[in-house]
Amino acid sequence: MKIDPNNRADLSAQIAKAIRDAIVEGQLIVDERLPSEAELAEQFDVSRPTVREALKRLAAQSLIRTQRGATGGAFVNRLTYPEAYGQQITTATLLLSMNAVSFQTACEARFAMERACAPLSAARRSSDHLASMRAEVFRQNQPGLSDEAFCASDVAFHRALVDGAGNPVLSYQLAGAVEGMQPLMNMITFTARSRAQIVDLHTEIADGIEARDAPRAEAALTRLESYTNELATGVLAKRKAKAAAD
Amino acid sequence: MKIDPNNRADLSAQIAKAIRDAIVEGQLIVDERLPSEAELAEQFDVSRPTVREALKRLAAQSLIRTQRGATGGAFVNRLTYPEAYGQQITTATLLLSMNAVSFQTACEARFAMERACAPLSAARRSSDHLASMRAEVFRQNQPGLSDEAFCASDVAFHRALVDGAGNPVLSYQLAGAVEGMQPLMNMITFTARSRAQIVDLHTEIADGIEARDAPRAEAALTRLESYTNELATGVLAKRKAKAAAD
DNA sequence: AATTTTCATTTGTCAGACAATTAAAAGTCT
DNA sequence: AGACTTTTAATTGTCTGACAAATGAAAATT
Helix, strand or coil: CCCCCCCCCCCCHHHHHHHHHHHHHCCCCCECCCCHHHHHHHCCCCHHHHHHHHHHHHHHCCCCEEECCCCCCEEECCCCCCHHHHHHHHHHHHHHHHHHCCCHHHHHHHHHHHHHHHHHHHHHHHHHHHHHHHHHHHHHHCCCCCHHHHHHHHHHHHHHHHHCCCCCHHHHHHHHHHCHHHHHHHHCCCCCHHHHHHHHHHHHHHHHHHHHHHHHHHHHHHHHHHHHHHHHHHHHHHHHHHHHCC | CCCCCCCCCCCCHHHHHHHHHHHHHHCCCCCCCCCHHHHHHHHEEEEEHHHHHHHHHHHHHEEEEEEEECCCCEEEEEEEEEEEHHHHHHHHHHHHHHCCCCCCHHHHHHHHHHHHHHHHHHHCCCCCCCCHHHHHHHHHHCCCCCHHHHHHHHHHHHHHHHHCCHHHHHHHHHHHHHHHHHHHHHCCCCCCCHHHHHHHHHEEEHHHHHHHHHHHHHHHHHHHHHHHHHHHHHHHHHHHHHHHCC
């Protein structure tokens, strides 16, 4: 791990990479303590601020955690699902917002993956998952609900659907796809009529999951995808027309 | 963005969060230059090393890039797909290796998502994608191929399948799922017999995609999932038996 | 024996300095 | 005037040395 070539450029990045590789390759195991900053500085033959910059890079990726005090130091962090969700969501959000990804492309990816969850969720969902889905549908039916709250409930509904599959890896993957799309979804202003339509489709999905009828849930998801795209197209067209008028 | 409470703990993390939020919320746009380190230090009322640690955190997430020199500085980085792939793969790899995710769980998630790609890939795949798939199958048939090379070719085959869907967001999501599983896949030693079986299934998948027959490709993917699980179960059982014998 | 105090270790932060890089500005020569 | 060279200023990258804050262990005290 101590390897550092004669390349004296980007030292902190090089050191971060060396330690990261050691973690990924299993040379440093979970909860193992790294040498102190002073020791690392000596090992790599750099100053302590340089080592610290490297450690902060790793901390940003949740690869290590640090603790002050006599028995403190930097420890290899067990990457938990919530931490991974967080990074996944940040990355997905930025990827979508910075790359002019069309709404349709993001939507297609999201619903394709959700449809992949449907058979598993239909087979395995607990009554808790079903209850969560029903509760969110109920909330979405409340008249006074703000657009933001409606969107948040939408995310929660789909989250319950995905979690029903009982596969944490799938849940982790979908978290990014679903939550990363929220800024795009928030662009759509939901009329009373569109809300009713969405609630109907959510109900149909929940019914399919309850009946353990995967094709029914998948078909409803497909219709929801079409309808979501339709709404988005309308909003974007209006926005374009308004921009042209100005 | 300049907000920093009286909380004088974890300053560099706080500053990183403030700048990250400004980027995510669009207050700082792509390619915009951040204030110089000295200016940031003054704004946040901290020292330059602290600012630098914050900037390194952001650099680790590919949110900014830095450039030296007179017109240099830190710039908001456009998060590209390759950068996002890389982070996705690192995160997925660690998540799987550190959390004792069962092979079956990871496998299920991966194939569920791949099956979701199959209809899109069957409809849209170009001749290039098909040629890549065929080329990888051909390589997998070569007798002298090492296990590592066989696994790498396997990844490339599935990558071509997913890319055939023509949806970069899906490709990005799948990259983590497929490549993150590689360490787990590498545990399996492929006998000549198992390779032949896998090549047959790959051929069947490619045939389905070529014929634009999604159900055929999906069925083959399902069989491949079963077979992969079967192989893994065998390897793990043997390993367990050996461990008990020692 | 229990409690308190002291102490050593480690991370977090700061101040100031110099090196390396880079582009623009200034100067110089043809 | 135009092309080339030199200088300069700005900025990041790194180093040195220092002190503050936290924290657990050891020592001292009751």
